[in-house]
Amino acid sequence: MVIRIGRRTFEEIHAHAESTYPEECCGLLIASSGSKDVVDSVKMRNAFTGPKHDRYHIDPLELFKADREVARRGLTIAGIYHSHPDYPATLSKFDVEHSFPWYSYVVVSVPKGEAGDTRSWLPNQERSSVAEEKIEIHDGMPADNGVSQKA
Amino acid sequence: MTVTVIIPTALRQHTDNEDELKLNARNVSDALKELVTAFPNLKRHLYSESGRLRSFINIYLNEEDIRYKEGESTALKDGDTLMIIPAVAGGAHAPVDDEEHGPKVSFSSSEFARYSRHLIMPEVGLEGQSRLKSASVLIIGAGGLGTPSATYLAAAGVGRIGIVDFDTIEKSNLHRQVLYTEQDIGKSKADIARARLLEINPNIKVEAHKVRLDSSNALEILGAYDVILDGTDNFPTRYLVNDACVLLGKPNVYASIFRFEGQASVFYAREGPCYRCLYPEPPPPGLVPSCAEGGVLGVLPGIMGSIQAAEAIDLILGKGRPLIGRLVLFDALDMTFKELKLRKNPTCSICGPNPTVKQLIDYEAFCGVEEELGAEFEVSPKALKEQIDNGRDVVLLDVREPFEYEIAHLNKAKLIPLGQLAAHVNELDTARPIVVYCHMGSRSAQAVRFLNGLGFKKAKNLKGGIKAWGNEVDPTIQMY
Numbered sequence: 001m002v003i004r005i006g007r008r009t010f011e012e013i014h015a016h017a018e019s020t021y022p023e024e025c026c027g028l029l030i031a032s033s034g035s036k037d038v039v040d041s042v043k044m045r046n047a048f049t050g051p052k053h054d055r056y057h058i059d060p061l062e063l064f065k066a067d068r069e070v071a072r073r074g075l076t077i078a079g080i081y082h083s084h085p086d087y088p089a090t091l092s093k094f095d096v097e098h099s100f101p102w103y104s105y106v107v108v109s110v111p112k113g114e115a116g117d118t119r120s121w122l123p124n125q126e127r128s129s130v131a132e133e134k135i136e137i138h139d140g141m142p143a144d145n146g147v148s149q150k151a
Numbered sequence: 152m153t154v155t156v157i158i159p160t161a162l163r164q165h166t167d168n169e170d171e172l173k174l175n176a177r178n179v180s181d182a183l184k185e186l187v188t189a190f191p192n193l194k195r196h197l198y199s200e201s202g203r204l205r206s207f208i209n210i211y212l213n214e215e216d217i218r219y220k221e222g223e224s225t226a227l228k229d230g231d232t233l234m235i236i237p238a239v240a241g242g243a244h245a246p247v248d249d250e251e252h253g254p255k256v257s258f259s260s261s262e263f264a265r266y267s268r269h270l271i272m273p274e275v276g277l278e279g280q281s282r283l284k285s286a287s288v289l290i291i292g293a294g295g296l297g298t299p300s301a302t303y304l305a306a307a308g309v310g311r312i313g314i315v316d317f318d319t320i321e322k323s324n325l326h327r328q329v330l331y332t333e334q335d336i337g338k339s340k341a342d343i344a345r346a347r348l349l350e351i352n353p354n355i356k357v358e359a360h361k362v363r364l365d366s367s368n369a370l371e372i373l374g375a376y377d378v379i380l381d382g383t384d385n386f387p388t389r390y391l392v393n394d395a396c397v398l399l400g401k402p403n404v405y406a407s408i409f410r411f412e413g414q415a416s417v418f419y420a421r422e423g424p425c426y427r428c429l430y431p432e433p434p435p436p437g438l439v440p441s442c443a444e445g446g447v448l449g450v451l452p453g454i455m456g457s458i459q460a461a462e463a464i465d466l467i468l469g470k471g472r473p474l475i476g477r478l479v480l481f482d483a484l485d486m487t488f489k490e491l492k493l494r495k496n497p498t499c500s501i502c503g504p505n506p507t508v509k510q511l512i513d514y515e516a517f518c519g520v521e522e523e524l525g526a527e528f529e530v531s532p533k534a535l536k537e538q539i540d541n542g543r544d545v546v547l548l549d550v551r552e553p554f555e556y557e558i559a560h561l562n563k564a565k566l567i568p569l570g571q572l573a574a575h576v577n578e579l580d581t582a583r584p585i586v587v588y589c590h591m592g593s594r595s596a597q598a599v600r601f602l603n604g605l606g607f608k609k610a611k612n613l614k615g616g617i618k619a620w621g622n623e624v625d626p627t628i629q630m631y
Contacts, residue, residue, distance in 0.1 A: 024242050034164060048240070049420040049502045050400015055242035057421060060209045060216070064236050067159050071170055076160040080239055087243035095241035098207060102161040102196070105241075125195065 079104030295452030
């Protein structure tokens, strides 16, 4: 299992994770339909109302609108990314319990405000465990895909 | 009814890449059933094995969460749009039972016997009982609501229970606070409650916080527990508990009681409205009487506190449909339960998208707790006794209700209930000194303010009311 992420998108995700430190950031991984070729990302607002340093929540209506926009571009939401400030890039038990088997979960560890270890996880159908997906970073995307930048 | 169902992009592989589907259905439940009949691969994504809609799937009808409508039985009409939206959340936060962050709980054979009626229910079982044992609940106020809820939570095996109360037990508590006995009068509520709960269940931990909860200590105290149970009887503390729960991201299991009526809800800003969404501002001081002023049916807090305990257990187990976004109204006279839907207020000052309250504030000031009358407008029971004994001309004005007057009143006191004072004010003489009293001094303070405003410069309030008179001057007065 491999998830391919364009270098520019990957760097944007890291920059997002650093900008919200010490709070968690969250966003969407946008891929061409039915694939794990991530061509873009969409920043989402962390709508969790408690302390955000170890929790995130995406507002359902904001997610719906973003999904419609992604569909309009002929693309799909292939996964969710979020950051773990001062915590490893593994999924917590809470993450796994709240995961969806149809999404890849990319987690960026942000020790002391600097984005570092970044790993991707795929939950099983029962939400009881996850398998790691290899992240492949490649150059040249997404500009040559004819995809507009940022919704 | 022809309705449109919008499928999220990630699920379209199961709907032959259809993004919108037209269906005929009477209600939400029928629509979803028709959808999974047409596309069986969707079923396991939307429903659990027991056939319930998965809790992490949001269904919105025309941009509104069906949880705020009639749930799956919400009726549909032509042209409605149903949206299936995943509830995306997560984070590094480790729940208490996270294997990486604590030992997995185990049970002794005595505990297996104690919890056997829980263990044999599939909704609880060993996993649920382990969750209860790993969980912590803070009960704020060990009074009418707090004592029954604490009793049931302790018996049910909640592993750690905190009790916040700085008060001592009074005789007038005993008609409803059934954890206490005659021998406990004068002792600390938190201490006695702790001792009784440990007698009920020695397998748990009980922590007594004998402090007055305020903005300086609330985050620290509440932060150490998973679920907060609000059993307070005043507005400043209620807003304090709400705000601290929102800031800490914790569920606030709420109930309140008055005379024969009770209310209960779960305020959990992460998933629904908070107390401020329902009541953005407190009522003017003095408008809503407390139980001490208005009375309460003894059994009522037993019912409402038990509802709070059941809600706390549901939240810990992660089962059922908690009272998030729902307000239950109970009437003990008509024996009816009603339910109101509560919505999240998009302009809520603490849990809305643009909050103005970002830290705890001064709740006494926020609730405008009645300012004390100046010393020149107050008289102590002992000073009043001296004046009467010295033969001074003093008009005693009782502003309580007639049935209170019948229980006990001061000699030669004139009765004008507060609500009728404006209509009968011409019966009073502005030139003569007047001492106004009520049960505990709150209603009479309002009366003095009112009379001062009309030019009765010699009207004073009996500090502490007839209750203080009974304690300090005349022990033969019938207390209530």
